[in-house]
Amino acid sequence: MIPVNEPLIGHNALLYVTECLKTGWISSAGKFIPKFEQEFARYLGVRHAITTTSGTTALHLALASLGIGPGDEVIVPDLTMIAVPYAVLYTGAHPVLVDVEPETYNLDPNQLREFVERDCIFNEKERELINRKTRRKVKAVIPVHLYGHPCPMDEILKIAHAFHLDVVEDAAEAHGALYYPGGNKDAARMAGTMGRAGCFSFYANKIITTGEGGMVVTDDDALAEKARRLKDLAHDPEHRFFHTELGFNYRMTNVQAAIGLAQLEEIDRFISIKLDMARYYQELLGGIPGLTLPREKHWARNVYWMYAVLVEDEFGLSRDELMRKLAERGVDTRTFFVPVHEQPLFRSKQEYHGQSFPIAEALSRKGLYLPSGLALTREQIERVAEEIRAIAALTA
Numbered sequence: 001m002i003p004v005n006e007p008l009i010g011h012n013a014l015l016y017v018t019e020c021l022k023t024g025w026i027s028s029a030g031k032f033i034p035k036f037e038q039e040f041a042r043y044l045g046v047r048h049a050i051t052t053t054s055g056t057t058a059l060h061l062a063l064a065s066l067g068i069g070p071g072d073e074v075i076v077p078d079l080t081m082i083a084v085p086y087a088v089l090y091t092g093a094h095p096v097l098v099d100v101e102p103e104t105y106n107l108d109p110n111q112l113r114e115f116v117e118r119d120c121i122f123n124e125k126e127r128e129l130i131n132r133k134t135r136r137k138v139k140a141v142i143p144v145h146l147y148g149h150p151c152p153m154d155e156i157l158k159i160a161h162a163f164h165l166d167v168v169e170d171a172a173e174a175h176g177a178l179y180y181p182g183g184n185k186d187a188a189r190m191a192g193t194m195g196r197a198g199c200f201s202f203y204a205n206k207i208i209t210t211g212e213g214g215m216v217v218t219d220d221d222a223l224a225e226k227a228r229r230l231k232d233l234a235h236d237p238e239h240r241f242f243h244t245e246l247g248f249n250y251r252m253t254n255v256q257a258a259i260g261l262a263q264l265e266e267i268d269r270f271i272s273i274k275l276d277m278a279r280y281y282q283e284l285l286g287g288i289p290g291l292t293l294p295r296e297k298h299w300a301r302n303v304y305w306m307y308a309v310l311v312e313d314e315f316g317l318s319r320d321e322l323m324r325k326l327a328e329r330g331v332d333t334r335t336f337f338v339p340v341h342e343q344p345l346f347r348s349k350q351e352y353h354g355q356s357f358p359i360a361e362a363l364s365r366k367g368l369y370l371p372s373g374l375a376l377t378r379e380q381i382e383r384v385a386e387e388i389r390a391i392a393a394l395t396a
């Protein structure tokens with residue numbers, strides 16, 4: 001079976017991890033933690049990077065550090081990984097769903113604006129956005145750079161600025177993806193560095209990995225300090241073992257940071273493997289009727305975390321039928337995420353009753369991703385493309 005994803009672990013990871021084991025620095029103290037944080041911050045061009053135990057806890061930590069809590073609302077895209085609305089729920093706040101756009105699968109700024117203008121009141125005096133129906137404060141928005149393609153940040157930041165929303169970017173799938181403000185490549189910004197905070201995951205299938213792990217990045221000194229405190233049980237800065245805030249243990253281990261540092265040394269190579277993979281798939285799969293290939297907007301560099309395609313009606317087989325046939329031929333694939341509003345956990349809550357997000361629903365029904373791992377060979381890409389062409393020819 002050609003797997004959907006496999007990490008590439010280089011020799012330095014073994015070296016650094018061995019050092020941790022030999023010296024006994026295996027917990028969350030040790031030199032690899034600050035080193036990984038500094039190097040990650042430098043790579044992105046941000047002031048602060050704070051390691052966490054996962055992308056999920058990075059999101060929770062960022063929201064908690066912004067003071068988001070019970071009685072608040074946070075806007076999230078309907079088509080996303082479940083950790084995004086979970087992180088909002090962990091704070092006691094409520095996720096508000098908006099639809100995505102059909103070409104990049106990302107949060108649609110028009111839908112965001114529509115929600116704000118139709119469903120909210122902006123209290124000029126307090127500079128607060130209030131949801132008309134629920135009366136709760138809408139505090140933040142989480143643009144998710146899905147499958148490696150950046151969100152249209154100019155529009156999102158403009159709306160967020162106008163209505164005093166904090167922007168927490170979820171860049172868990174978009175390490176090294178670039179956004180060109182106003183379409184200007186010379187002004188390129190890394191995904192995760194444009195909001196008040198950005199969150200990354202280092203799960204084994206992400207662009208770089210620490211096994212499990214995450215990072216919060218920010219340019220805001222006070223926010224960084226608070227995140228550092230909260231992730232380590234919120235010890236009072238002057239008074240150890242004295243606690244005035246609710247903290248968490250979201251500390252990454254030195255062993256994980258050792259792997260992360262070694263992975264970060266190779267990130268440029270990993271991204272170029274992803275770009276080559278995407279170019280080759282594009283070349284081999286172009287022109288198949290009913291198969292929509294992933295796009296790259298002129299204002300973005302897509303890092304193709306996953307090579308995500310859509311199986312349209314014209315293809316002649318449903319997405320699920322294509323997946324089944326590919327599996328029979330030894331090619332592993334995965335479906336897109338299930339929209340948040342279709343999750344039983346959310347459907348059972350009154351406030352999500354009767355909601356519908358047609359773009360997210362359609363993408364979730366039609367979308368799948370092809371083998372996209374860093375260890376994928378050119379021959380394997382050719383095999384995948386041949387099998388798809390063969391299946392397409394049978395249905396024509």
Ligand SMILES: *Cc1c(COP(=O)(O)O)cnc(C)c1O
Nearest residue numbers: 054055056081083172173201203
């Ligand atoms: C992977 C992922 C997360 C969660 O990261 P974990 O490290 O698995 O907790 C969050 N958001 C998105 C978009 C992801 O792909």
